[in-house]
Amino acid sequence: MSIKKLLYKSITGRPLRSFALLFICVLMSGVVFGGAVLSASMKNGMNSLEHRFGADIIVVPKSAKGQVELENMLLQGTPGYFYMDKSVNGALEKINGVEKLSAQYFLVSANSECCSAKVQIIGFDDDTDFSVKPWLSEAYSEKLGLNELIVGSGISAQVGHSLKFYGVECKTVGKLESTGTGIDTAVYASAETVKGLIKAAGSKGISVLSKQSPDDVISSVYIKVQDGYDIDEVTADINLGIDGVQAVRTKSMITATADRLSVFSSSITVLISAVYILSAVIMLIVFTAFVNERKGEFALLRVIGFSRFMLGRQVMSEASVICVVGALIGISAASVIVFPFASLIEKKAALPMLSPDLISVVGYALLAFAAVAVTGPLASAYSAYRLSRIDTGRIFREGDR
Amino acid sequence: MLITAHGISRKYDRTRSSQGSLQVLSETDLTIEGGKIIVIYGRSGSGKSTLLNILAGILSPSSGTVRYDGRDIYSLPDRELSVLRCKEVGYIPQLHSAVGTLSVRENILLPSAVIGNGKENLKSDELIEQLDLKEICNVRANVLSGGELRRLSVARALINSPSVIFADEPTNDLDDDTSQLVLQQLRLAAQNGAAVVIVTHELFARDYADVLLRMQQGSLVREKG
Ligand SMILES: Nc1ncnc2c1ncn2[C@@H]1O[C@H](COP(=O)(O)OP(=O)(O)OP(=O)(O)O)[C@@H](O)[C@H]1O
Ligand SMILES: [Mg+2]
Numbered sequence: 001m002s003i004k005k006l007l008y009k010s011i012t013g014r015p016l017r018s019f020a021l022l023f024i025c026v027l028m029s030g031v032v033f034g035g036a037v038l039s040a041s042m043k044n045g046m047n048s049l050e051h052r053f054g055a056d057i058i059v060v061p062k063s064a065k066g067q068v069e070l071e072n073m074l075l076q077g078t079p080g081y082f083y084m085d086k087s088v089n090g091a092l093e094k095i096n097g098v099e100k101l102s103a104q105y106f107l108v109s110a111n112s113e114c115c116s117a118k119v120q121i122i123g124f125d126d127d128t129d130f131s132v133k134p135w136l137s138e139a140y141s142e143k144l145g146l147n148e149l150i151v152g153s154g155i156s157a158q159v160g161h162s163l164k165f166y167g168v169e170c171k172t173v174g175k176l177e178s179t180g181t182g183i184d185t186a187v188y189a190s191a192e193t194v195k196g197l198i199k200a201a202g203s204k205g206i207s208v209l210s211k212q213s214p215d216d217v218i219s220s221v222y223i224k225v226q227d228g229y230d231i232d233e234v235t236a237d238i239n240l241g242i243d244g245v246q247a248v249r250t251k252s253m254i255t256a257t258a259d260r261l262s263v264f265s266s267s268i269t270v271l272i273s274a275v276y277i278l279s280a281v282i283m284l285i286v287f288t289a290f291v292n293e294r295k296g297e298f299a300l301l302r303v304i305g306f307s308r309f310m311l312g313r314q315v316m317s318e319a320s321v322i323c324v325v326g327a328l329i330g331i332s333a334a335s336v337i338v339f340p341f342a343s344l345i346e347k348k349a350a351l352p353m354l355s356p357d358l359i360s361v362v363g364y365a366l367l368a369f370a371a372v373a374v375t376g377p378l379a380s381a382y383s384a385y386r387l388s389r390i391d392t393g394r395i396f397r398e399g400d401r
Numbered sequence: 402m403l404i405t406a407h408g409i410s411r412k413y414d415r416t417r418s419s420q421g422s423l424q425v426l427s428e429t430d431l432t433i434e435g436g437k438i439i440v441i442y443g444r445s446g447s448g449k450s451t452l453l454n455i456l457a458g459i460l461s462p463s464s465g466t467v468r469y470d471g472r473d474i475y476s477l478p479d480r481e482l483s484v485l486r487c488k489e490v491g492y493i494p495q496l497h498s499a500v501g502t503l504s505v506r507e508n509i510l511l512p513s514a515v516i517g518n519g520k521e522n523l524k525s526d527e528l529i530e531q532l533d534l535k536e537i538c539n540v541r542a543n544v545l546s547g548g549e550l551r552r553l554s555v556a557r558a559l560i561n562s563p564s565v566i567f568a569d570e571p572t573n574d575l576d577d578d579t580s581q582l583v584l585q586q587l588r589l590a591a592q593n594g595a596a597v598v599i600v601t602h603e604l605f606a607r608d609y610a611d612v613l614l615r616m617q618q619g620s621l622v623r624e625k626g
Contacts, residue, residue, distance in 0.1 A: 001510035001521075006503070013502025013541075300498045303459055304557070305487020305515040307480045393451075393460025396494055 025326020028279035033368035034334035035272040054131030055222035077182035083217040097229030102128035103218035120186040123194025140174025150174040154184035166200040291383035299395035308388040315384035323376030402564035404433040409465035427619040443616030491558030495569035501543030528556040547574035
């Protein structure tokens with residue numbers, strides 16, 4: 001007979017009680033860990049969204065709805081187009097703090113030649129581009145030739161298929177992964193391709209330009225600000241210094257998506273806190289109840305020579321063993337569930353999700369583990385402490401009654 | 402072991418039932434010597450269990466001192482008092498008590514889990530034999546009958562060969578033959594030098610007494626020895 005054996009028998013001798021406690025621990029650690037990973041995935045997704053924009057500032061023609069249109073286009077996928085004189089490019093180069101800049105060309109497909117809805121066509125300048133190429137290369141790493149397209153995940157065309165815009169046959173050479181943004185319903189092409197399509201539209205009687213030649217216009221300019229310059233200041237400089245344009249900070253554009261994300265991640269935070277607090281309260285009640293129920297047993301241990309310290313240690317060890325096992329099961333179970341679940345959310349809620357790296361995942365696991373492995377023993381220690389303050393003789397009197 | 406209790410008083414608060422406080426023991430003195438059996442009897446509620454608990458180091462007196470070989474046990478730190486209880490005191494509680502998840506044998510060996518002397522397995526076999534627990538020694542304690550639990554308590558109190566044994570109604574729930582078995586064990590312990598204090602209602606148990614005391618109005622009255 002040993003104290004370890006007593007501990008072992010106390011746990012295995014009351015399977016129902018131990019399982020109930022274990023279940024609470026599994027739930028608690030699973031929710032804390034799973035929730036933390038999910039909400040980190042959302043933050044990561046948000047960062048990747050910022051990364052997809054790749055630019056600090058986007059310059060569009062100044063008009064009442066320029067910015068709104070751009071946002072709708074890039075985030076919600078509502079197709080749109082607008083143009084400004086290409087001299088803007090030169091003017092922007094002179095602004096202090098502009099490190100890189102690259103023009104883009106927008107167009108909307110005329111009718112449903114290819115797709116159930118109108119399609120956003122985005123042309124980029126292969127020589128200067130820094131914002132789309134880095135992630136377009138996920139789908140197609142070579143230089144886009146004339147009338148070649150990379151399509152968003154929402155476009156039904158497969159790689160190798162052709163799409164017809166304004167009578168021009170274009171070839172799909174790559175398809176992007178889903179992002180949960182307007183990018184999913186857009187197609188990417190070279191600047192030349194888009195200019196050609198604008199001309200083709202004009203010859204079909206659909207003129208998107210009033211009198212300029214497609215070679216003299218651009219739709220927007222993506223700007224990367226040099227390190228050490230304040231992005232807001234550069235934005236203000238552009239707005240003040242160049243007529244007819246509007247500079248928009250990309251950060252402020254993705255606020256809508258960011259808001260949706262923050263609703264999600266704050267609901268997760270609420271869920272984590274609620275489950276944590278609830279489990280902690282349940283643990284406290286359960287341990288108090290169990291300690292009360294076993295008063296006679298603990299009084300007996302005191303009589304046969306357990307000190308207060310030993311008794312407290314015994315009660316805490318019992319709780320620790322269950323909590324540690326529960327936390328390990330909970331974390332393992334959560335990892336099996338949460339990673340596939342993240343991609344489900346990404347599809348259903350159209351939110352960009354990106355799993356955190358291994359080190360962060362391990363960090364969250366440790367956090368969840370600590371949350372459970374500390375709370376349980378603490379809850380039990382409290383009841384054990386209260387018990388040990390009472391004269392053993394008095395507990396005995398209440399004994400088995 | 403010489404145990405001297407001096408001026409022991411004990412009050413219980415009965416504030417909850419608004420009856421004020423109840424003085425159970427008042428200025429009681431008692432000396433307990435090794436090798437002798439003291440039997441205490443008295444009316445129900447007269448304070449016998451209270452006195453026994455105070456003597457055994459599990460209930461502090463309202464006033465007075467309990468000394469084990471001159472050491473005032475209630476001024477010892479909890480750890481030392483616990484060691485003393487484990488090594489020197491055998492206690493048979495009036496109410497049933499056992500760890501339900503352990504077998505009879507494991508329950509008997511429980512004190513040796515705290516501080517063992519290496520002889521406990523032999524001793525437990527002996528006690529199981531003598532107290533007729535052999536058939537049930539591997540049965541879990543939560544299914545035992547009252548009499549079986551009583552005998553388990555006796556064996557557990559004797560496992561560490563303590564120098565003082567407090568037995569609170571050790572023959573409750575037992576038939577006459579089994580009662581004799583238990584009392585003989587206690588006598589054996591006394592013969593081996595232990596001090597034994599038995600609280601009992603049973604008349605026949607008084608035959609075992611070297612000293613017979615009656616609890617009356619919070620004090621002990623010597624009837625024999
Ligand atoms: N914790 C307590 N609070 C209030 N009253 C108590 C408490 N413990 C004991 N008493 C009272 O003290 C008195 C003495 O109790 P005690 O158990 O010592 O009597 P006893 O002589 O052992 O009785 P019995 O022969 O029935 O076992 C009783 O009236 C009891 O109700
Ligand atoms: Mg009593």
